[in-house]
Amino acid sequence: MNNFEFYSPTCFVFGKDTENKTGEYVKKFGGTKVLIHYGGGSVVRSGLLDRVKASLDANSIAYIELGGAKPNPRSGLVYEGIELCRKEKVDFVLAVGGGSVIDSSKAIAAGTVYDGDFWDFYQGKRIEEALSVGTVLTIAAAGSEGSPDSVITKEEGMIKRGASGDAIRPKFSILNPALTQTLPPFQTAAGITDIMAHLYERYLTNTEEVEVTDRLIEGLLLTMVHEGPRVIEDPNNYEARANIMWAGSMAHNNMCGVGRSQDWNSHNIEHELSALYDCAHGAGLAVTMPAVFTYVMSHNVMRFAKVAVRVWGCQMDFEHPEVTAKAGIEAFRHFLSSIGMPGNFKELGAREEDIPKLVEMLCRGDGRDGTISGFVTLNEKDCTNIYKMMV
Amino acid sequence: MNNFEFYSPTCFVFGKDTENKTGEYVKKFGGTKVLIHYGGGSVVRSGLLDRVKASLDANSIAYIELGGAKPNPRSGLVYEGIELCRKEKVDFVLAVGGGSVIDSSKAIAAGTVYDGDFWDFYQGKRIEEALSVGTVLTIAAAGSEGSPDSVITKEEGMIKRGASGDAIRPKFSILNPALTQTLPPFQTAAGITDIMAHLYERYLTNTEEVEVTDRLIEGLLLTMVHEGPRVIEDPNNYEARANIMWAGSMAHNNMCGVGRSQDWNSHNIEHELSALYDCAHGAGLAVTMPAVFTYVMSHNVMRFAKVAVRVWGCQMDFEHPEVTAKAGIEAFRHFLSSIGMPGNFKELGAREEDIPKLVEMLCRGDGRDGTISGFVTLNEKDCTNIYKMMV
Numbered sequence: 001m002n003n004f005e006f007y008s009p010t011c012f013v014f015g016k017d018t019e020n021k022t023g024e025y026v027k028k029f030g031g032t033k034v035l036i037h038y039g040g041g042s043v044v045r046s047g048l049l050d051r052v053k054a055s056l057d058a059n060s061i062a063y064i065e066l067g068g069a070k071p072n073p074r075s076g077l078v079y080e081g082i083e084l085c086r087k088e089k090v091d092f093v094l095a096v097g098g099g100s101v102i103d104s105s106k107a108i109a110a111g112t113v114y115d116g117d118f119w120d121f122y123q124g125k126r127i128e129e130a131l132s133v134g135t136v137l138t139i140a141a142a143g144s145e146g147s148p149d150s151v152i153t154k155e156e157g158m159i160k161r162g163a164s165g166d167a168i169r170p171k172f173s174i175l176n177p178a179l180t181q182t183l184p185p186f187q188t189a190a191g192i193t194d195i196m197a198h199l200y201e202r203y204l205t206n207t208e209e210v211e212v213t214d215r216l217i218e219g220l221l222l223t224m225v226h227e228g229p230r231v232i233e234d235p236n237n238y239e240a241r242a243n244i245m246w247a248g249s250m251a252h253n254n255m256c257g258v259g260r261s262q263d264w265n266s267h268n269i270e271h272e273l274s275a276l277y278d279c280a281h282g283a284g285l286a287v288t289m290p291a292v293f294t295y296v297m298s299h300n301v302m303r304f305a306k307v308a309v310r311v312w313g314c315q316m317d318f319e320h321p322e323v324t325a326k327a328g329i330e331a332f333r334h335f336l337s338s339i340g341m342p343g344n345f346k347e348l349g350a351r352e353e354d355i356p357k358l359v360e361m362l363c364r365g366d367g368r369d370g371t372i373s374g375f376v377t378l379n380e381k382d383c384t385n386i387y388k389m390m391v
Numbered sequence: 392m393n394n395f396e397f398y399s400p401t402c403f404v405f406g407k408d409t410e411n412k413t414g415e416y417v418k419k420f421g422g423t424k425v426l427i428h429y430g431g432g433s434v435v436r437s438g439l440l441d442r443v444k445a446s447l448d449a450n451s452i453a454y455i456e457l458g459g460a461k462p463n464p465r466s467g468l469v470y471e472g473i474e475l476c477r478k479e480k481v482d483f484v485l486a487v488g489g490g491s492v493i494d495s496s497k498a499i500a501a502g503t504v505y506d507g508d509f510w511d512f513y514q515g516k517r518i519e520e521a522l523s524v525g526t527v528l529t530i531a532a533a534g535s536e537g538s539p540d541s542v543i544t545k546e547e548g549m550i551k552r553g554a555s556g557d558a559i560r561p562k563f564s565i566l567n568p569a570l571t572q573t574l575p576p577f578q579t580a581a582g583i584t585d586i587m588a589h590l591y592e593r594y595l596t597n598t599e600e601v602e603v604t605d606r607l608i609e610g611l612l613l614t615m616v617h618e619g620p621r622v623i624e625d626p627n628n629y630e631a632r633a634n635i636m637w638a639g640s641m642a643h644n645n646m647c648g649v650g651r652s653q654d655w656n657s658h659n660i661e662h663e664l665s666a667l668y669d670c671a672h673g674a675g676l677a678v679t680m681p682a683v684f685t686y687v688m689s690h691n692v693m694r695f696a697k698v699a700v701r702v703w704g705c706q707m708d709f710e711h712p713e714v715t716a717k718a719g720i721e722a723f724r725h726f727l728s729s730i731g732m733p734g735n736f737k738e739l740g741a742r743e744e745d746i747p748k749l750v751e752m753l754c755r756g757d758g759r760d761g762t763i764s765g766f767v768t769l770n771e772k773d774c775t776n777i778y779k780m781m782v
Contacts, residue, residue, distance in 0.1 A: 001405075001406070001568075001630060001633040001637070003405060003406025003407060004403075004406060005402065005403065005404050005405070006402070006405065007400075007401075007402040007403070009398075009400035011397070011398040012396065012398070013396050014392075014394060014395050014396070014397065014649070015392070015393065015394025015395060015650070018394065177392075209630035209631075209633070209634065210634070211614050211617055211618060211634045212611070212614045212618075212634040212635075212637045212638045213637070215610035215611065215613050216610045216611070218610060219606035219609060219610035220603070220606065220607070222606050223602050223603045223606045226602055227602060227603075239599075239600035240600075242392040242600070242650070243392065243600065243602045243603040244603075246603045246650070250603070250646065255641065255646060258405070258637070259405065259406070259633070259637070
C-alpha cells in the first residue's frame with residue numbers, strides 16, 4: 001500500500017425529510033449569505049426549492065438564486081455565478097441538484113475568491129481557497145457531494161476538464177433518498193453506472209497488496225448489483241434508493257481508493273463523448289467501460305478475474321483465468337444493458353466518423369502529449385481502437 | 392435504513408515514516424502547547440517518542456509529557472493529566488500509543504475544559520467541548536484514532552464505562568503500520584479480535600434493508616480473515632499490517648455502522664472481565680463473542696447464516712439455516728484460536744466463582760436496571776448463562 005492522507009470532513013445528513021435541516025447546517029458551517037444554485041425546473045416544480053428556502057428563512061439566512069445549470073455544466077454560467085457572488089457578497093454556495101449543479105457550484109465557489117480566470121483550476125492549478133459549499137442532493141451518481149472534485153465543460157471548443165482541492169469539498173451534504181424517487185429510469189440507471197464506474201476506476205490499480213480497499217470496493221459493487229435492478233423495477237423503493245445513495249457517496253469520497261494507484265482512463269475517454277454529444281455521463285460510461293476493460297484486460301488478467309469471481313459470481317477457471325476475466329466483463333455489460341443503458345455508439349447517439357476528432361481532443365487537448373495514463377498508458381492508436389470497439 | 396448524520400473529520404496520515412510529520416499536523420490544527428501522553432517505556436525505547444519530539448521541535452511547538460497510561464486506562468491518571476493541562480495551559484493533547492493512551496488523552500482533553508468531575512461524561516453526559524486531540528497510533532485495534540468515543544476505568548470499584556462526543560474525535564491520526572511490527576503476537580492478535588468485534592457489533596442489527604453497510608462490514612471482516620494469519624505468521628509483513636491498520640480505522644469511524652441499530656452487548660459483557668481481571672480487551676472479546684453469538688443466534692438465524700456464508704465461506708444449508716449460522720460462529724471461534732486468542736475463562740484468567748459479581752456489575756452498576764440492551768435485551772439470568780458458557 002502506498003502512503004496517503006485521507007481527509008473527508010463533509011458532514012453527511014442522511015434520510016427522510018432532511019432537506020428541512022438545510023438552514024440549520026448552513027448556519028452551523030458559518031454561512032450568512034447564500035447563493036442557491038440549481039438546474040432546471042424540477043426542483044421548483046417538486047417543491048424542494050421552497051422547502052430549502054423555508055429552512056433558510058427559519059434560520060434567518062439571506063439568499064439569492066441562480067438556476068439554469070445543465071448536465072455537463074458549462075463555463076458560461078460559472079462566470080455568471082462568480083460575478084453574482086462578488087456583487088452580492090455571498091459567503092456560501094448551496095447546490096440543490098445533482099453532480100452537475102454541485103460541480104458548477106464548486107467552480108463558482110473557487111472562482112469568486114480567485115483573482116484570475118477560474119478555468120486555470122481546470123487546467124491543472126490546485127484549488128486552495130473557495131467559498132464554503134453545501135449540497136442538497138437529488139440524484140445518486142457523481143459522488144460530488146463528498147468529493148474535492150469538479151468537472152466543467154468550456155463552451156469554447158467544448159473542452160471538458162476536472163479540477164480539485166479540499167477547499168471545494170462540501171461542508172455538508174443533505175442526502176434524502178426519497179428525493180431521487182421521481183427520477184426517470186434512464187437517469188437512475190445512468191447514476192448507477194456512474195457510481196460503479198467510480199468503483200472500477202479505483203479497482204483497476206497497479207499497486208499490490210491492497211486487500212482492504214479491494215474488499216471495500218467489491219462490497220460497494222455488490223451493493224449496486226443487488227440494489228440497482230430493484231430501483232429500476234420499482235422507482236419508489238426507498239430502501240433500495242437509500243442503499244444506492246450511501247454507496248454512491250462512499251464510492252467517491254476516496255475511503256476505498258486511498259493508498260493505491262487508480263485508473264480514470266474510462267472517465268477521460270467518456271468525457272469527450274459527453275462533451276461532444278451532450279449525452280448523460282453515466283450512459284457514456286456504460287458504452288466506454290466494457291470496451292476499455294476488454295482492451296486492457298491482458299495487463300492484469302488476475303485482477304479482472306478477481307472482480308469476476310467476487311462481484312459477478314463467475315466460476316474461477318484456474319487453467320484459463322482469462323476466460324473468467326472476460327466473463328466478468330461480459331456480466332457487467334449484460335448488467336448495464338439490463339438496467340437500460342446503451343451498449344454502443346449508435347444507442348448513445350455518437351458517430352463513428354467523429355472518432356478522429358474524439359481522439360484528437362482526448363490525446364492532444366489542453367497540451368496533452370498524445371497519451372492518457374491510468375491503469376495502462378494509452379496512445380492515439382489505442383484510443384482509436386477503443387472508440388472503434390464501441391461502434 | 393434509519394436517518395443518520397455521519398461526520399468524520401479526522402485527517403488520517405497513513406504510511407511509512409509519517410510520525411515525522413506530527414509537528415506539521417499539530418500546527419495545521421492549531422496546537423501551540425502540547426501534552427504528549429503515552430504509556431509504558433516501549434515508545435521511549437523504540438525511539439518513537441524522540442522522533443515525535445523532534446518533529447514538534449522542528450515546528451517550534453512547545454510540549455510537556457505525561458507517561459504511565461495503562462491498558463484499561465484509569466481515572467487516576469486522567470485527573471493528573473487534567474491538572475497538568477490546566478497548570479501548563481496546554482491546548483492540544485497528543486496521544487502516542489494505542490487505544491488506551493488515546494482514550495486517556497480524550498478524557499484529559501474533555502476534563503480540562505469542564506467545570507465538574509470528568510467522570511460525569513462516563514455516566515452519560517455528552518462531551519460538547521474539549522482540547523484538540525491528535526494521535527500517533529502504535530497498535531491497530533481500538534479504532535479510537537478515528538472515533539468520538541473513550542472508555543475509562545474508575546479505580547474506585549473498578550467500573551469501566553464509555554463516553555462520547557464529536558469534540559474528542561481526533562483532529563488527525565498518524566498511522567504508520569511499521570510501528571506495529573514490534574508488537575508481541577498476543578497483542579497483535581488481541582487487536583485483530585477487537586477490530587473484528589467492532590464489525591460484528593455493527594453487523595448484529597435489527598434494522599432491515601441495510602445491504603450497503605452489511606457489504607462494507609463483510610468486506611472489512613474478509614480483510615481481517617485474510618490478513619490476520621499473515622501478520623501472526625510474519626510480524627514484519629508491512630503490507631498485511633497496513634491492510635489491517637486501515638481496516639481497523641474504517642471499522643470504527645462508523646462509516647459502516649450508520650443508519651442501523653447496533654449491538655455492543657459483547658463489549659459490555661467483556662468490559663466487566665477486563666475491569667476485574669485487567670486482561671487484554673481483545674482477549675476478553677475472543678472469549679465473550681462466540682458465547683454471546685451462540686446465545687442470541689435464534690433471534691435472527693438468517694443474519695448469522697449470512698455472515699457465515701459471505702465471510703466464513705460456509706455452504707448455505709437451505710433446509711436448516713441454523714446449521715449454517717452455527718457453522719459461522721464455530722469458524723470464527725476456530726479463527727480466534729488459530730491466532731492465539733484464549734477460548735475460555737481459564738485461558739483468560741477469569742474465575743467461575745466471580746460470575747455473580749460480574750453480572751451484578753454488568754446489570755446493576757451505575758444505576759442500570761438489571762438488563763443490558765443491544766441486538767437483544769439480556770437480563771441477569773441471560774448474562775449469567777452467557778458467562779457460564781465461557782467457563
